[in-house]
Amino acid sequence: MNILQKHKNRLCVQAEAAEPHQSSSDQSGLIQQVRSRMASLLRPLRIFFPARCCVPTRFYSGFVSRMRFLNSLKECDEACVAALQNAHIFLFHRLVPLLQQTGRGNLSPVFLTYSDVQSVLQKLGSDESLLKESILVGCSDQNQAQFCLDVGELDQAAVAEEFKGCFMDLRKAFFLLNGSGAPLVAKAQALLRWHQINRFCGATGQPTQRNQAGSQRVCSSSSIIYYPKMSPVVIVLVSDGKRCLLGRQSSFPRGMYSALAGFCDMGETLEEALCREVAEEVGVELQSISYSSSQHWPFPHSSFMLGCHATVSPAHTQLNVDLSELEDARWFTVEEISSGLQVKTTPRRGDPPSFWLPPKHTLANRLITEWRDRQRNSKDSMG
Ligand SMILES: NC(=O)C1=CN([C@@H]2O[C@H](COP(=O)(O)OP(=O)(O)OC[C@H]3O[C@@H](n4cnc5c(N)ncnc54)[C@H](O)[C@@H]3O)[C@@H](O)[C@H]2O)C=CC1
Ligand SMILES: [Mg+2]
Numbered sequence: 116m117n118i119l120q121k122h123k124n125r126l127c128v129q130a131e132a133a134e135p136h137q138s139s140s141d142q143s144g145l146i147q148q149v150r151s152r153m154a155s156l157l158r159p160l161r162i163f164f165p166a167r168c169c170v171p172t173r174f175y176s177g178f179v180s181r182m183r184f185l186n187s188l189k190e191c192d193e194a195c196v197a198a199l200q201n202a203h204i205f206l207f208h209r210l211v212p213l214l215q216q217t218g219r220g221n222l223s224p225v226f227l228t229y230s231d232v233q234s235v236l237q238k239l240g241s242d243e244s245l246l247k248e249s250i251l252v253g254c255s256d257q258n259q260a261q262f263c264l265d266v267g268e269l270d271q272a273a274v275a276e277e278f279k280g281c282f283m284d285l286r287k288a289f290f291l292l293n294g295s296g297a298p299l300v301a302k303a304q305a306l307l308r309w310h311q312i313n314r315f316c317g318a319t320g321q322p323t324q325r326n327q328a329g330s331q332r333v334c335s336s337s338s339i340i341y342y343p344k345m346s347p348v349v350i351v352l353v354s355d356g357k358r359c360l361l362g363r364q365s366s367f368p369r370g371m372y373s374a375l376a377g378f379c380d381m382g383e384t385l386e387e388a389l390c391r392e393v394a395e396e397v398g399v400e401l402q403s404i405s406y407s408s409s410q411h412w413p414f415p416h417s418s419f420m421l422g423c424h425a426t427v428s429p430a431h432t433q434l435n436v437d438l439s440e441l442e443d444a445r446w447f448t449v450e451e452i453s454s455g456l457q458v459k460t461t462p463r464r465g466d467p468p469s470f471w472l473p474p475k476h477t478l479a480n481r482l483i484t485e486w487r488d489r490q491r492n493s494k495d496s497m498g
Pocket of ligand 2: 375376377396440
């Protein structure tokens with residue numbers, strides 16, 4: 116147990132002991148004491164609680180504390196300004212992220228301090244008030260708030276040089292980003308884009324104002340509150356018990372097949388959307404559906420992908436592909452899938468056409484790998 120945890124636990128016991136037994140004035144005195152001791156303990160960790168904002172008086176696991184901390188920043192602009200001054204900030208230039216190579220050969224965002232960004236803004240002749248445009252993205256395991264900022268008004272090459280990084284289109288960089296970097300950068304880009312296209316109220320045409328965290332925008336004239344939007348998308352790996360069904364759109368890279376996917380229609384359930392998409396795209400009827408997992412997907416914009424496995428009856432596997440949606444759809448054996456999963460790099464122009472699958476970081480890859488593993492396990496258990 117680290118020293119901070121020990122202090123937190125002690126404070127927790129004190130605060131909890133106070134709550135049920137002491138008079139409200141005793142309690143508020145103790146809460147004040149806890150507040151100032153917490154502030155001094157958290158200062159080295161660069162977490163600040165402004166006096167006016169609500170300070171939690173019970174302390175929970177690291178995860179719960181982080182979630183409550185983030186939530187408090189969304190609710191209190193002052194707390195958010197204070198957190199920004201001690202945060203990790205990563206940059207975009209017109210939605211293109213600033214990245215750097217990591218020791219392990221992949222990419223990560225360039226994390227900067229407030230003063231790093233402040234001094235470069237000054238050097239490049241920009242108003243440092245631009246920093247207030249930063250948007251809260253998350254909180255690291257080390258309790259460091261993470262913000263992103265689009266510096267699209269500055270010279271891109273000059274910013275890249277100052278921070279020893281490189282601005283790289285997210286479509287190219289996504290699969291090279293490290294495991295925690297990919298979802299963080301995707302989320303940040305999605306939030307920045309959402310703010311860029313929601314500057315005006317759809318009802319009144321008046322400008323909308325964001326809160327400091329960037330978790331909402333409000334039109335003061337209509338009082339409409341706008342929240343960041345995602346489009347729900349279903350993705351499904353269909354199996355007939357022995358083979359799985361994959362399709363490809365003409366826009367996919369050559370040789371790549373993926374699980375069937377589609378945007379949900381308004382009012383549909385997850386199950387209805389899955390059955391409709393599969394019926395529309397390949398003309399088969401699903402028998403059973405089981406949920407696997409989900410993913411935020413940044414392309415083309417913000418999608419919330421819900422991943423499932425589904426079965427069809429082995430007697431009804433005849434495909435009738437809608438060629439306006441898919442270039443091809445086929446059943447693949449477990450051996451074909453295993454070899455497709457071995458292909459680790461995108462085939463280059465001129466390479467012979469070979470079958471390959473969406474890379475890791477994709478929900479399609481997760482569903483296909485889960486299916487392959489289940490098939491292997493069931494073969495093993497049958498001897
Ligand atoms: N992360 C992953 O593993 C995978 C992600 N995907 C993503 O799933 C998404 C949906 O797959 P598709 O087969 O293209 O969908 P789809 O089969 O629904 O067809 C796309 C068409 O749906 C319409 N549409 C309806 N609502 C839309 C909305 N909110 N946004 C955009 N278009 C909408 C448009 O006409 C569009 O051309 C794609 O964006 C793709 O990038 C697809 C496969 C794997
Ligand atoms: Mg589709």
